[in-house]
Amino acid sequence: EPEVTQTPSHQVTQMGQEVILRCVPISNHLYFYWYRQILGQKVEFLVSFYNNEISEKSEIFDDQFSVERPDGSNFTLKIRSTKLEDSAMYFCASSEGLSGNTIYFGEGSWLTVV
Amino acid sequence: AQSVTQLDSHVSVSEGTPVLLRCNYSSSYSPSLFWYVQHPNKGLQLLLKYTSAATLVKGINGFEAEFKKSETSFHLTKPSAHMSDAAEYFCVVSASYNTDKLIFGTGTRLQVFP
Structure with a gap:
Protein backbone atom coordinates (compact mmCIF):
# COMPACT_ATOMS: atom_id res chain seq x y z
CA GLU A 1 0.00 0.00 0.00
CA PRO A 2 1.41 3.43 -0.88
CA GLU A 3 2.37 5.55 2.07
CA VAL A 4 3.51 8.99 3.09
CA THR A 5 7.09 8.96 4.31
CA GLN A 6 8.70 11.52 6.58
CA THR A 7 12.26 12.32 7.59
CA PRO A 8 13.74 12.67 10.09
CA SER A 9 11.77 10.59 12.53
CA HIS A 10 13.26 12.56 15.40
CA GLN A 11 15.28 15.77 15.51
CA VAL A 12 16.70 17.69 18.42
CA THR A 13 17.60 21.29 17.72
CA GLN A 14 18.69 24.32 19.66
CA MET A 15 16.35 27.23 20.09
CA GLY A 16 16.77 29.75 17.29
CA GLN A 17 18.02 27.22 14.75
CA GLU A 18 16.32 26.54 11.44
CA VAL A 19 14.71 23.16 10.92
CA ILE A 20 13.49 21.50 7.74
CA LEU A 21 11.14 18.55 7.96
CA ARG A 22 10.80 16.48 4.84
CA CYS A 23 7.97 14.46 3.43
CA VAL A 24 7.35 12.35 0.37
CA PRO A 25 3.60 12.27 -0.27
CA ILE A 26 1.83 9.49 -2.13
CA SER A 27 2.79 9.83 -5.77
CA ASN A 28 -0.56 10.56 -7.45
CA HIS A 29 -1.82 12.88 -4.71
CA LEU A 30 -2.36 16.56 -5.37
CA TYR A 31 -3.08 17.99 -1.92
CA PHE A 32 -0.49 18.16 0.82
CA GLY A 72 8.04 16.51 -8.03
CA SER A 73 8.21 14.31 -4.99
CA ASN A 74 9.21 16.16 -1.81
CA PHE A 75 7.16 18.46 0.38
CA THR A 76 8.97 20.34 3.13
CA LEU A 77 8.13 22.32 6.22
CA LYS A 78 10.68 24.89 7.34
CA ILE A 79 10.76 26.55 10.71
CA ARG A 80 13.13 29.52 10.47
CA SER A 81 13.97 30.20 14.08
CA THR A 82 12.70 27.49 16.37
CA LYS A 83 11.17 28.22 19.75
CA LEU A 84 10.70 25.90 22.69
CA GLU A 85 6.98 25.79 21.99
CA ASP A 86 7.62 24.39 18.52
CA SER A 87 8.47 21.07 20.15
CA ALA A 88 5.87 18.67 18.79
CA MET A 89 5.17 15.77 16.50
CA TYR A 90 4.75 17.07 12.96
CA PHE A 91 2.63 15.00 10.60
CA CYS A 92 2.73 15.29 6.85
CA ALA A 93 -0.33 14.14 4.92
CA SER A 94 -1.62 13.95 1.39
CA SER A 95 -4.84 13.26 -0.49
CA GLU A 96 -6.10 12.93 -4.05
CA GLY A 97 -8.70 15.65 -3.69
CA LEU A 98 -11.19 17.47 -1.52
CA SER A 99 -14.64 16.73 -0.18
CA GLY A 100 -14.22 13.63 1.89
CA ASN A 101 -11.24 12.15 0.09
CA THR A 102 -9.12 10.13 2.42
CA ILE A 103 -6.18 12.00 3.87
CA TYR A 104 -3.18 9.75 4.44
CA PHE A 105 -0.75 10.62 7.19
CA GLY A 106 2.90 9.83 7.61
CA GLU A 107 4.42 8.47 10.78
CA GLY A 108 5.45 11.88 11.97
CA SER A 109 8.64 13.73 12.82
CA TRP A 110 9.34 14.40 16.47
CA LEU A 111 10.91 17.82 16.90
CA THR A 112 12.46 18.65 20.23
CA VAL A 113 13.68 22.21 20.73
CA VAL A 114 16.11 22.68 23.60
CA ALA B 1 -17.79 25.99 13.53
CA GLN B 2 -17.34 22.27 13.29
CA SER B 3 -16.10 20.33 16.31
CA VAL B 4 -15.94 16.87 17.77
CA THR B 5 -16.08 15.81 21.40
CA GLN B 6 -14.70 12.50 22.48
CA LEU B 7 -16.50 11.66 25.66
CA ASP B 8 -13.89 9.38 27.21
CA SER B 9 -10.19 10.07 27.48
CA HIS B 10 -9.48 6.47 28.51
CA VAL B 11 -11.36 3.22 27.91
CA SER B 12 -10.26 -0.13 29.32
CA VAL B 13 -11.67 -3.45 28.15
CA SER B 14 -10.79 -7.10 28.46
CA GLU B 15 -9.70 -9.00 25.40
CA GLY B 16 -12.71 -10.53 23.66
CA THR B 17 -15.22 -8.00 25.03
CA PRO B 18 -16.92 -5.26 23.00
CA VAL B 19 -15.36 -1.86 22.43
CA LEU B 20 -17.31 1.42 22.41
CA LEU B 21 -15.54 4.72 21.85
CA ARG B 22 -17.90 7.66 21.92
CA CYS B 23 -17.83 10.75 19.74
CA ASN B 24 -20.30 13.59 19.36
CA TYR B 25 -19.99 16.14 16.62
CA SER B 26 -21.19 19.65 15.98
CA SER B 27 -21.62 20.79 12.42
CA SER B 28 -23.60 23.39 10.54
CA TYR B 29 -23.70 21.21 7.44
CA SER B 30 -23.71 17.51 6.60
CA PRO B 31 -20.24 16.58 7.79
CA SER B 32 -17.58 14.13 6.72
CA LEU B 33 -16.50 12.18 9.78
CA PHE B 34 -13.52 9.95 10.31
CA TRP B 35 -11.91 7.75 12.90
CA TYR B 36 -8.14 7.57 12.92
CA VAL B 37 -5.97 5.32 15.08
CA GLN B 38 -2.47 5.99 16.33
CA HIS B 39 -0.48 3.04 17.65
CA PRO B 40 2.51 3.80 19.88
CA ASN B 41 5.32 5.44 17.92
CA LYS B 42 3.32 5.17 14.73
CA GLY B 43 1.51 7.60 12.47
CA LEU B 44 -2.20 8.22 12.06
CA GLN B 45 -4.04 5.48 10.23
CA LEU B 46 -7.55 5.85 8.85
CA LEU B 47 -9.96 3.32 10.35
CA LEU B 48 -13.10 4.44 8.56
CA LYS B 49 -14.93 7.43 7.16
CA TYR B 50 -18.48 8.66 6.70
CA THR B 51 -19.29 10.91 3.75
CA SER B 52 -23.12 10.97 3.64
CA ALA B 53 -23.61 7.55 2.11
CA ALA B 54 -24.61 4.60 4.34
CA THR B 55 -24.98 5.59 7.98
CA LEU B 56 -23.31 2.39 9.20
CA VAL B 57 -19.71 2.48 8.11
CA LYS B 58 -17.41 -0.51 8.23
CA GLY B 59 -13.70 -0.01 8.61
CA ILE B 60 -10.54 -1.99 8.95
CA ASN B 61 -9.74 -4.52 11.67
CA GLY B 62 -13.42 -5.19 12.45
CA PHE B 63 -14.29 -1.66 13.54
CA GLU B 64 -17.47 0.09 12.52
CA ALA B 65 -19.23 3.35 13.32
CA GLU B 66 -22.77 4.56 12.99
CA PHE B 67 -23.67 8.09 11.99
CA LYS B 68 -26.72 9.22 13.97
CA LYS B 69 -27.85 12.65 12.93
CA SER B 70 -30.59 12.86 15.56
CA GLU B 71 -28.01 12.28 18.30
CA THR B 72 -25.11 14.05 16.52
CA SER B 73 -23.01 11.02 17.32
CA PHE B 74 -20.47 8.89 15.49
CA HIS B 75 -19.49 6.21 17.97
CA LEU B 76 -16.86 3.62 17.12
CA THR B 77 -17.52 -0.02 17.99
CA LYS B 78 -15.94 -3.42 17.69
CA PRO B 79 -17.62 -6.64 18.82
CA SER B 80 -14.53 -8.25 20.29
CA ALA B 81 -11.36 -6.45 21.38
CA HIS B 82 -7.93 -7.76 20.56
CA MET B 83 -4.69 -6.94 22.33
CA SER B 84 -3.45 -5.26 19.15
CA ASP B 85 -6.31 -2.75 19.33
CA ALA B 86 -4.59 -0.93 22.19
CA ALA B 87 -3.91 2.54 20.79
CA GLU B 88 -5.10 6.15 20.71
CA TYR B 89 -8.25 6.75 18.67
CA PHE B 90 -9.22 10.09 17.20
CA CYS B 91 -12.64 11.19 16.02
CA VAL B 92 -12.22 13.73 13.25
CA VAL B 93 -14.55 16.03 11.32
CA SER B 94 -13.94 17.99 8.16
CA ALA B 95 -13.87 21.71 8.89
CA SER B 96 -16.21 22.63 6.06
CA TYR B 97 -17.92 21.17 3.02
CA ASN B 98 -15.40 22.78 0.65
CA THR B 99 -12.18 22.32 2.57
CA ASP B 100 -9.87 19.48 3.37
CA LYS B 101 -8.91 20.82 6.77
CA LEU B 102 -9.55 18.28 9.51
CA ILE B 103 -10.53 19.01 13.09
CA PHE B 104 -9.42 16.39 15.58
CA GLY B 105 -10.95 15.35 18.86
CA THR B 106 -8.82 15.05 21.95
CA GLY B 107 -8.42 11.31 21.53
CA THR B 108 -9.40 8.21 23.49
CA ARG B 109 -6.74 5.86 24.75
CA LEU B 110 -7.93 2.27 24.53
CA GLN B 111 -6.33 -0.27 26.85
CA VAL B 112 -6.98 -3.96 26.33
CA PHE B 113 -6.31 -6.35 29.19
CA PRO B 114 -5.74 -10.08 28.73
Whole structure:
Protein backbone atom coordinates (compact mmCIF):
# COMPACT_ATOMS: atom_id res chain seq x y z
CA GLU A 1 0.00 0.00 0.00
CA PRO A 2 1.41 3.43 -0.88
CA GLU A 3 2.37 5.55 2.07
CA VAL A 4 3.51 8.99 3.09
CA THR A 5 7.09 8.96 4.31
CA GLN A 6 8.70 11.52 6.58
CA THR A 7 12.26 12.32 7.59
CA PRO A 8 13.74 12.67 10.09
CA SER A 9 11.77 10.59 12.53
CA HIS A 10 13.26 12.56 15.40
CA GLN A 11 15.28 15.77 15.51
CA VAL A 12 16.70 17.69 18.42
CA THR A 13 17.60 21.29 17.72
CA GLN A 14 18.69 24.32 19.66
CA MET A 15 16.35 27.23 20.09
CA GLY A 16 16.77 29.75 17.29
CA GLN A 17 18.02 27.22 14.75
CA GLU A 18 16.32 26.54 11.44
CA VAL A 19 14.71 23.16 10.92
CA ILE A 20 13.49 21.50 7.74
CA LEU A 21 11.14 18.55 7.96
CA ARG A 22 10.80 16.48 4.84
CA CYS A 23 7.97 14.46 3.43
CA VAL A 24 7.35 12.35 0.37
CA PRO A 25 3.60 12.27 -0.27
CA ILE A 26 1.83 9.49 -2.13
CA SER A 27 2.79 9.83 -5.77
CA ASN A 28 -0.56 10.56 -7.45
CA HIS A 29 -1.82 12.88 -4.71
CA LEU A 30 -2.36 16.56 -5.37
CA TYR A 31 -3.08 17.99 -1.92
CA PHE A 32 -0.49 18.16 0.82
CA TYR A 33 -0.74 19.08 4.47
CA TRP A 34 1.15 19.59 7.67
CA TYR A 35 -0.39 18.98 11.07
CA ARG A 36 1.25 19.01 14.46
CA GLN A 37 0.58 17.50 17.85
CA ILE A 38 2.12 19.05 20.92
CA LEU A 39 2.58 16.44 23.62
CA GLY A 40 -0.70 15.86 25.43
CA GLN A 41 -2.69 18.12 23.10
CA LYS A 42 -4.89 17.75 20.04
CA VAL A 43 -3.63 17.20 16.54
CA GLU A 44 -3.81 20.66 14.92
CA PHE A 45 -3.97 21.72 11.30
CA LEU A 46 -1.08 23.91 10.14
CA VAL A 47 -1.29 24.31 6.39
CA SER A 48 -2.60 22.84 3.15
CA PHE A 49 -0.86 23.11 -0.20
CA TYR A 50 -2.19 22.62 -3.70
CA ASN A 51 -0.95 23.54 -7.13
CA ASN A 52 2.31 24.91 -5.73
CA GLU A 53 0.74 27.34 -3.35
CA ILE A 54 -0.74 27.46 0.12
CA SER A 55 -4.50 26.93 -0.07
CA GLU A 56 -5.22 27.36 3.61
CA LYS A 57 -3.26 27.99 6.79
CA SER A 58 -4.03 28.22 10.48
CA GLU A 59 -3.18 30.96 12.93
CA ILE A 60 -0.28 28.81 14.13
CA PHE A 61 1.35 29.01 10.71
CA ASP A 62 3.00 32.40 11.10
CA ASP A 63 5.98 33.95 9.31
CA GLN A 64 8.35 31.53 11.02
CA PHE A 65 6.88 28.69 9.01
CA SER A 66 7.08 28.02 5.29
CA VAL A 67 6.32 25.11 3.00
CA GLU A 68 7.76 24.17 -0.32
CA ARG A 69 7.53 21.51 -2.95
CA PRO A 70 11.05 21.80 -4.37
CA ASP A 71 10.66 18.97 -6.86
CA GLY A 72 8.04 16.51 -8.03
CA SER A 73 8.21 14.31 -4.99
CA ASN A 74 9.21 16.16 -1.81
CA PHE A 75 7.16 18.46 0.38
CA THR A 76 8.97 20.34 3.13
CA LEU A 77 8.13 22.32 6.22
CA LYS A 78 10.68 24.89 7.34
CA ILE A 79 10.76 26.55 10.71
CA ARG A 80 13.13 29.52 10.47
CA SER A 81 13.97 30.20 14.08
CA THR A 82 12.70 27.49 16.37
CA LYS A 83 11.17 28.22 19.75
CA LEU A 84 10.70 25.90 22.69
CA GLU A 85 6.98 25.79 21.99
CA ASP A 86 7.62 24.39 18.52
CA SER A 87 8.47 21.07 20.15
CA ALA A 88 5.87 18.67 18.79
CA MET A 89 5.17 15.77 16.50
CA TYR A 90 4.75 17.07 12.96
CA PHE A 91 2.63 15.00 10.60
CA CYS A 92 2.73 15.29 6.85
CA ALA A 93 -0.33 14.14 4.92
CA SER A 94 -1.62 13.95 1.39
CA SER A 95 -4.84 13.26 -0.49
CA GLU A 96 -6.10 12.93 -4.05
CA GLY A 97 -8.70 15.65 -3.69
CA LEU A 98 -11.19 17.47 -1.52
CA SER A 99 -14.64 16.73 -0.18
CA GLY A 100 -14.22 13.63 1.89
CA ASN A 101 -11.24 12.15 0.09
CA THR A 102 -9.12 10.13 2.42
CA ILE A 103 -6.18 12.00 3.87
CA TYR A 104 -3.18 9.75 4.44
CA PHE A 105 -0.75 10.62 7.19
CA GLY A 106 2.90 9.83 7.61
CA GLU A 107 4.42 8.47 10.78
CA GLY A 108 5.45 11.88 11.97
CA SER A 109 8.64 13.73 12.82
CA TRP A 110 9.34 14.40 16.47
CA LEU A 111 10.91 17.82 16.90
CA THR A 112 12.46 18.65 20.23
CA VAL A 113 13.68 22.21 20.73
CA VAL A 114 16.11 22.68 23.60
CA ALA B 1 -17.79 25.99 13.53
CA GLN B 2 -17.34 22.27 13.29
CA SER B 3 -16.10 20.33 16.31
CA VAL B 4 -15.94 16.87 17.77
CA THR B 5 -16.08 15.81 21.40
CA GLN B 6 -14.70 12.50 22.48
CA LEU B 7 -16.50 11.66 25.66
CA ASP B 8 -13.89 9.38 27.21
CA SER B 9 -10.19 10.07 27.48
CA HIS B 10 -9.48 6.47 28.51
CA VAL B 11 -11.36 3.22 27.91
CA SER B 12 -10.26 -0.13 29.32
CA VAL B 13 -11.67 -3.45 28.15
CA SER B 14 -10.79 -7.10 28.46
CA GLU B 15 -9.70 -9.00 25.40
CA GLY B 16 -12.71 -10.53 23.66
CA THR B 17 -15.22 -8.00 25.03
CA PRO B 18 -16.92 -5.26 23.00
CA VAL B 19 -15.36 -1.86 22.43
CA LEU B 20 -17.31 1.42 22.41
CA LEU B 21 -15.54 4.72 21.85
CA ARG B 22 -17.90 7.66 21.92
CA CYS B 23 -17.83 10.75 19.74
CA ASN B 24 -20.30 13.59 19.36
CA TYR B 25 -19.99 16.14 16.62
CA SER B 26 -21.19 19.65 15.98
CA SER B 27 -21.62 20.79 12.42
CA SER B 28 -23.60 23.39 10.54
CA TYR B 29 -23.70 21.21 7.44
CA SER B 30 -23.71 17.51 6.60
CA PRO B 31 -20.24 16.58 7.79
CA SER B 32 -17.58 14.13 6.72
CA LEU B 33 -16.50 12.18 9.78
CA PHE B 34 -13.52 9.95 10.31
CA TRP B 35 -11.91 7.75 12.90
CA TYR B 36 -8.14 7.57 12.92
CA VAL B 37 -5.97 5.32 15.08
CA GLN B 38 -2.47 5.99 16.33
CA HIS B 39 -0.48 3.04 17.65
CA PRO B 40 2.51 3.80 19.88
CA ASN B 41 5.32 5.44 17.92
CA LYS B 42 3.32 5.17 14.73
CA GLY B 43 1.51 7.60 12.47
CA LEU B 44 -2.20 8.22 12.06
CA GLN B 45 -4.04 5.48 10.23
CA LEU B 46 -7.55 5.85 8.85
CA LEU B 47 -9.96 3.32 10.35
CA LEU B 48 -13.10 4.44 8.56
CA LYS B 49 -14.93 7.43 7.16
CA TYR B 50 -18.48 8.66 6.70
CA THR B 51 -19.29 10.91 3.75
CA SER B 52 -23.12 10.97 3.64
CA ALA B 53 -23.61 7.55 2.11
CA ALA B 54 -24.61 4.60 4.34
CA THR B 55 -24.98 5.59 7.98
CA LEU B 56 -23.31 2.39 9.20
CA VAL B 57 -19.71 2.48 8.11
CA LYS B 58 -17.41 -0.51 8.23
CA GLY B 59 -13.70 -0.01 8.61
CA ILE B 60 -10.54 -1.99 8.95
CA ASN B 61 -9.74 -4.52 11.67
CA GLY B 62 -13.42 -5.19 12.45
CA PHE B 63 -14.29 -1.66 13.54
CA GLU B 64 -17.47 0.09 12.52
CA ALA B 65 -19.23 3.35 13.32
CA GLU B 66 -22.77 4.56 12.99
CA PHE B 67 -23.67 8.09 11.99
CA LYS B 68 -26.72 9.22 13.97
CA LYS B 69 -27.85 12.65 12.93
CA SER B 70 -30.59 12.86 15.56
CA GLU B 71 -28.01 12.28 18.30
CA THR B 72 -25.11 14.05 16.52
CA SER B 73 -23.01 11.02 17.32
CA PHE B 74 -20.47 8.89 15.49
CA HIS B 75 -19.49 6.21 17.97
CA LEU B 76 -16.86 3.62 17.12
CA THR B 77 -17.52 -0.02 17.99
CA LYS B 78 -15.94 -3.42 17.69
CA PRO B 79 -17.62 -6.64 18.82
CA SER B 80 -14.53 -8.25 20.29
CA ALA B 81 -11.36 -6.45 21.38
CA HIS B 82 -7.93 -7.76 20.56
CA MET B 83 -4.69 -6.94 22.33
CA SER B 84 -3.45 -5.26 19.15
CA ASP B 85 -6.31 -2.75 19.33
CA ALA B 86 -4.59 -0.93 22.19
CA ALA B 87 -3.91 2.54 20.79
CA GLU B 88 -5.10 6.15 20.71
CA TYR B 89 -8.25 6.75 18.67
CA PHE B 90 -9.22 10.09 17.20
CA CYS B 91 -12.64 11.19 16.02
CA VAL B 92 -12.22 13.73 13.25
CA VAL B 93 -14.55 16.03 11.32
CA SER B 94 -13.94 17.99 8.16
CA ALA B 95 -13.87 21.71 8.89
CA SER B 96 -16.21 22.63 6.06
CA TYR B 97 -17.92 21.17 3.02
CA ASN B 98 -15.40 22.78 0.65
CA THR B 99 -12.18 22.32 2.57
CA ASP B 100 -9.87 19.48 3.37
CA LYS B 101 -8.91 20.82 6.77
CA LEU B 102 -9.55 18.28 9.51
CA ILE B 103 -10.53 19.01 13.09
CA PHE B 104 -9.42 16.39 15.58
CA GLY B 105 -10.95 15.35 18.86
CA THR B 106 -8.82 15.05 21.95
CA GLY B 107 -8.42 11.31 21.53
CA THR B 108 -9.40 8.21 23.49
CA ARG B 109 -6.74 5.86 24.75
CA LEU B 110 -7.93 2.27 24.53
CA GLN B 111 -6.33 -0.27 26.85
CA VAL B 112 -6.98 -3.96 26.33
CA PHE B 113 -6.31 -6.35 29.19
CA PRO B 114 -5.74 -10.08 28.73
